[in-house]
Amino acid sequence: MKHVKTLTFAAGVSALLAAPAMAFQDEGTVRLGSTEPLTGPGAVYGQPTIIGKKIAIEEINAAGGIMIDGKKVKLDLFSEDDQAKPDQGVSIFRKLESSDDVLAITGTIYSRVSETMWGLLQKKLDDPNDTGLQVPAMSFLSMKAGVASISPWAFRNAGVECDQHEQLIDLVQEANGGAEFQSVVAALESNEAHSAAAWRVCYQGSLKKRNWDTKEYVEWFEQDTDFSVQVRRIRRAKPDLFILSSHYQANVGAMLEMARQGVTPKYMISHIGADAVEMIDLGGKAVEGVVFPSTAFFADPGVKSLLDEYSKRTGEWYMPAFTYLAYEGMYLMKHVFETAGIKNQPDTLAEDRRKVRDALASLKDWPNPMGLKLTMGATGDISRPYVYVTIKDGTFKLWWHPTKGYMNP
Amino acid sequence: MLDFAQNTLDGIMVGASYALLGLGFTLTFGVMRRLNLSYGPTIMMGVYAGAYVSLNVYGSLLLALAIAVAVSVIVGLVIEGVCFRAVQSDNPLASMVSAFAMWMVLEEIIILLTWGRLFPVQNPSGLSTFDIGPISVRGDYFALFVAAVVLMVGIYWLLFHTAFGRKVRAVGENRKSAQLVGIDVNRVSREIFVLTSAFGGFVAFFIAASLHQITPGFGLWATVKGLIVMILGGIGSVPGAVLGGLLLGIIELQAVWYIGASYRDLIAFALLFLFLVVRPRGLLGQGERSS
Numbered sequence: 290m291k292h293v294k295t296l297t298f299a300a301g302v303s304a305l306l307a308a309p310a311m312a313f314q315d316e317g318t319v320r321l322g323s324t325e326p327l328t329g330p331g332a333v334y335g336q337p338t339i340i341g342k343k344i345a346i347e348e349i350n351a352a353g354g355i356m357i358d359g360k361k362v363k364l365d366l367f368s369e370d371d372q373a374k375p376d377q378g379v380s381i382f383r384k385l386e387s388s389d390d391v392l393a394i395t396g397t398i399y400s401r402v403s404e405t406m407w408g409l410l411q412k413k414l415d416d417p418n419d420t421g422l423q424v425p426a427m428s429f430l431s432m433k434a435g436v437a438s439i440s441p442w443a444f445r446n447a448g449v450e451c452d453q454h455e456q457l458i459d460l461v462q463e464a465n466g467g468a469e470f471q472s473v474v475a476a477l478e479s480n481e482a483h484s485a486a487a488w489r490v491c492y493q494g495s496l497k498k499r500n501w502d503t504k505e506y507v508e509w510f511e512q513d514t515d516f517s518v519q520v521r522r523i524r525r526a527k528p529d530l531f532i533l534s535s536h537y538q539a540n541v542g543a544m545l546e547m548a549r550q551g552v553t554p555k556y557m558i559s560h561i562g563a564d565a566v567e568m569i570d571l572g573g574k575a576v577e578g579v580v581f582p583s584t585a586f587f588a589d590p591g592v593k594s595l596l597d598e599y600s601k602r603t604g605e606w607y608m609p610a611f612t613y614l615a616y617e618g619m620y621l622m623k624h625v626f627e628t629a630g631i632k633n634q635p636d637t638l639a640e641d642r643r644k645v646r647d648a649l650a651s652l653k654d655w656p657n658p659m660g661l662k663l664t665m666g667a668t669g670d671i672s673r674p675y676v677y678v679t680i681k682d683g684t685f686k687l688w689w690h691p692t693k694g695y696m697n698p
Numbered sequence: 699m700l701d702f703a704q705n706t707l708d709g710i711m712v713g714a715s716y717a718l719l720g721l722g723f724t725l726t727f728g729v730m731r732r733l734n735l736s737y738g739p740t741i742m743m744g745v746y747a748g749a750y751v752s753l754n755v756y757g758s759l760l761l762a763l764a765i766a767v768a769v770s771v772i773v774g775l776v777i778e779g780v781c782f783r784a785v786q787s788d789n790p791l792a793s794m795v796s797a798f799a800m801w802m803v804l805e806e807i808i809i810l811l812t813w814g815r816l817f818p819v820q821n822p823s824g825l826s827t828f829d830i831g832p833i834s835v836r837g838d839y840f841a842l843f844v845a846a847v848v849l850m851v852g853i854y855w856l857l858f859h860t861a862f863g864r865k866v867r868a869v870g871e872n873r874k875s876a877q878l879v880g881i882d883v884n885r886v887s888r889e890i891f892v893l894t895s896a897f898g899g900f901v902a903f904f905i906a907a908s909l910h911q912i913t914p915g916f917g918l919w920a921t922v923k924g925l926i927v928m929i930l931g932g933i934g935s936v937p938g939a940v941l942g943g944l945l946l947g948i949i950e951l952q953a954v955w956y957i958g959a960s961y962r963d964l965i966a967f968a969l970l971f972l973f974l975v976v977r978p979r980g981l982l983g984q985g986e987r988s989s
Contacts (some may be wrong), residue, residue, distance in 0.1 A: 328806065330914055333814040479960050508959045512915045514905075517708050517836070518954040521701075538816065538913065549825040549836065567816045571911045575825070628905055 314633040315388075318365035319355055319626055322385035322394035322424075324378060324406075331373030334398045334611065337603075338429065339368065341612035342395070344598050345619030357608050358631045364623065371397050375405035386424045390638055393625065393645050395618055398611070401482050403443075412442035422466050423639065425646040427622075429614040432561055433483045434490040437669030443670045444619055444649050447561075447611070451491035453582035453675050460677065460689055461530060461556045461580070463696050470571070472504040474528035474554070476519065476543065478535035478562075479508040487560045488534040504528070511539050516546040523547065528554040533579070536562030540579075541572040548575035556580070560682040566607040569680060572624030580679045580688045585613035587685065589676075590661030607685065617657050625649055657685040706835050707953040711839035713947020715908075718901040720927025721853065722894040728870040729890045732790045735797040736777050737898060737924060739804035739917030744899035745906045746808055749817040759820050763903050767939050771892050773804070778891040783884065802918065808914050814912045819906040838908040845904055849897050850940055855918035856893075857936060866890060868905025870934060882972030899985035903977040926970050932983020941981050 313319070325335035326442060347354065348366050356364040367389045371378040373635050378397060397403050411421035411532050427444040428436070437445040462470070475492065478484040494599035506525035507519040520543065523531070531554035533540055540563055547553075556578075563581040587590050587608045595616050599608045601649065626633075629648035652665040679688035679697055687696045718739075726734045748766030752758065781796040826837035830902070857863035868876040870888045876885050902920065906912040930933075931942025948964060952966045973980060 329809060330814045332809055336813045373735075510959065510963075512913070512919060513959070514909050514919065515708075515712055515951070518705065518951060519959060521704070521955075539818075541911065542909055545825065549827055550834075567911075571816060571818045 293375055298698065312636055314360065316363060317354075317360075317362050319357060319362050319633050320365050320389065320391040321369055321396075321622060322389060322391035322396075323366050324381045324385070324396035325368075325398055326373035326402075327368075327370035329372035329374070331371075331399060334430065335370075335373075336601075337609055337612040338398060339617045340599060341429075341595070341615030342366065342619050344595060344602075345616045347618065349623055353596045357628050357631060360411060362633065364619070371402055373397075373399045373401050373402055378402040379409065381415075382409055382426075384423050390635065391424070392633070392638070392641055393427065393622060394632070395427050395429065395615075395622065397428060398430045398687050399482075400431045400436050400486070403428045403431040403436055404433070404439060407436070407439045407443045410442040412440055413640065416443040423646075425649055426643050427649065428610045429618045435486075435668070436439040441650070441669070442646055444665065444671075446663070446673075447614055447672045448582075448584055448673050448675060449666070449668075449670045450487055450548055450560070451494065452672070454487065454491040454558075455495050456675060457558050457580065457582055457677055458499075460668060460695075461558060464695060465529075465556065469499075470501065470530040470556075471530045472526050473501050473530045473532065474505045474523050474526045474655040475503045475507075475532040475653040477506070477508050478511050478539050480510045481536060484511075484534045484560065484562065492532055492534055495591060509535070509539055509543065509672045511536060513539055514542065516543040517550075519543065520550050520552060521608070524550050524552045529553070529556065530554065531557045533557065533559040533563070536557065537565040541568060541576065544572055544579070545575045561610070564609050564611075564678070566609075567607065569584060569607075572680075573683075577680050577682075580677050581636060582675045583610045583678045584673060584675060584687070585610045585617075585659060586676050586678055586687055587613075588687075589659065595658075603652075612658075617659075620658055621652075621655065621663075624655055625652070700832055701955060702952070705955050707830075708949030709840070709951035710944055711836065711843045712951065713944035714843045714904050715901055715943070716923045716927050716946050717931075717940045717943025718846050718849060718897065719924035720931055720943050721850070721936060722898045723924040723928040724931065724934055724936065724939045725853075725866075725894050726936060727889055727928065729866055729887060730782055731791070731873065732782060732793040733797070734777065734781070735921060736781065736800040736804060737774075738919070738921035739801045739808075739895070740767075740773045740777055740895055740903035741770045741898040741920060742912065742914075742917040743773045743804055743918065744768075744895075745819065745902045746812070746817060747820050747910045749906070749912050752820060753817060757820070759822055762820065763900070767862045767896050767899040770895040770902070774891045774895025774898075775888065778824065781885065785963065789900040801921070805914060805917055812914070814914050817879055819903070819912050821907045821910050821912060823885055831985060836908075838904075842904045842908055846901065849901070850936075854896065854936055856871075864890065867887055885970070926966060928980075929970055930973055930980055932980030933964075935980065935982040938980055938982035945981075 325338050326332055327335045342429055350363045352362045369381040370380050385394050389538055404671050409422045411419050411423050413419045425442055431446050432450050436452050437443045477488045559579050559581040568576045587596055592613050596608050625645055625648045629644040631644050654662040657663050663673055666672050675693045677689040678685050681697050689695050704943050708930040722737050746767040748762035749978035751765050781800055785792045785796050818967050821838055823837035827834050865887050869883055925948055927942040931938030950962050953962045
């Protein structure tokens, strides 16, 4: 009996040790890493993102999976929770790369965490002296300008932020009859990396290009609770263009105070941080009129099936654009895995990762689930058409569309 | 000059709520001789519960407020039991660390239940303002100020003109002596937790209403403000907490106007540091007492 137990134990251990050899193509899966803040304060972004990913993966697998080397395999997501902490992100990134042997790593949300994780990557392609990690990495948000330029292995599908702001300023000027604004006022959420970079790298560049000075400039913090002093300054400047480089958490409080003090700029523009249902839930009428960029408007017919499924799972009527970006990202990975010529075997992992990187870097005119053609830029960012969304009558509405023009001016 | 006056008035309004947060910390410390670091998250839990019911079950301001107070009291009693009564160590650090751990637990519970979402909190006075000459006053801040003054007067009366207050002060003066004269020290501790949690939940609800929202960061915000006020006013001093709150509110608002919002917290912490070095007893504190 003792021998039987010993043999059973030995067989079990052998099976466990042999498991990696059975992985990948032979077990009918292709491994994809994923990291988001699923708990902690960043979960507000991480949860809608992972839902977008899971919906796409379930659709892909239900349709048979991914065709690799003549065989359909299932997409197997190795999901981790980085809690929006850079140090945790680094550990997860290393684990996914070395222990989980994933083909590519998707995520994360916060620019500061993506920057830290991607700092592990090889900086110079094909440089034998550069011993950085060689695994394709792609974020579906991390909006901070220039984040994907960290490494030739890093990519992003959320678009180029400065392009969004440049285009939006052009559009509001056009909507203003082409006239210059008499009083441009800006507000910066100065303790938030994305907002600070958007202001310093994008908005300031756009204003300088037009020789526009801000008549008033104020700062606040993401967690601020009182905006009365800043808004008093804004009120005195009588802005006709108000730029908010700030997320919804502070936007709501500031805009409520603006309504209280009777500040009504002709145009109010914000970055993607205004893309949150809380703007309406908490801000009510005070936030009406703000315009912000988006990559996928939730009411677009191209995202309807995703919205329906997202609403079913969450009970939410609104779906943020980054849920779509994560969903799109999974289909992008499917496309790249299918076309890169990979073998999906343990001993070809390094070679496969390089093929996936090269396929991502050379992506051209890939038709995304909305039917738009996407191309990867030299900086690792996908250039894409943007829509601009406003809040009107208690809901989000398209303000400008690339083919339809101004819709709710 | 007008801006200085406006900032001062706004600072007094904001400072009144800071004062009540500081009062919660100082009363607990005065009786327990231990710092309750989970006070902020406790009252945050209450407001989240009230906001949740108002949003999903029945949209009543009074019901939301009642639930906020009730849940704050329940969570406060759990904290008292788990972090203070159960941790019998003479080292005050043990309770402080335990309360800190509970802070993290409470915050994570909120985040797990809500994904860290902000919940709307109904503001009864909306966006109304009224003018006193050239100075503008927010309706909700004024209501908060009046509520804070009434509460502070009530707490002062309770502490200095009732039998309960005498017990509280006796325990605060010397825990062992109070026990020797027959005061049920554990009961007084529990009652102080009920009292501070109840008015904390009440004030937190009105602060959240003035912001139109409750966020998972509220616990940290309330803790930082409360601790600074307690140190500025003097640990254990009720009038000191009031003065400390008003001082902090005025200095913050003036700093934002004259120096910039980015320096507001820096100045608040510099002030705290200055007090700790120059006047560690705070404005009206009585210094160290034996326990």
